Amino acid sequence: MADDLHTRYMAAARIWHKHTSACGSCTKHEGPQCSAGARLYESFARLQDAYLGRQRRAR
Numbered sequence: 001m002a003d004d005l006h007t008r009y010m011a012a013a014r015i016w017h018k019h020t021s022a023c024g025s026c027t028k029h030e031g032p033q034c035s036a037g038a039r040l041y042e043s044f045a046r047l048q049d050a051y052l053g054r055q056r057r058a059r
């Protein structure tokens with residue numbers, strides 16, 4: 001189950017990073033600059049929070 005969350009987190013990160021190189025406006029450092037990028041970044045950030053939050057609670 002943790003692996004599933006990790007898989008979705010990695011997939012969201014990959015899609016977001018792919019968008020940053022394809023978009024020309026959004027960057028990994030500046031964050032999302034277009035509405036499509038904002039959606040991708042939001043789901044990536046949400047999964048990252050969930051994933052890192054679970055890691056922290058597991059200790």
Ligand SMILES: [Zn+2]
Nearest residue numbers: 023026034037
């Ligand atoms: Zn974009």
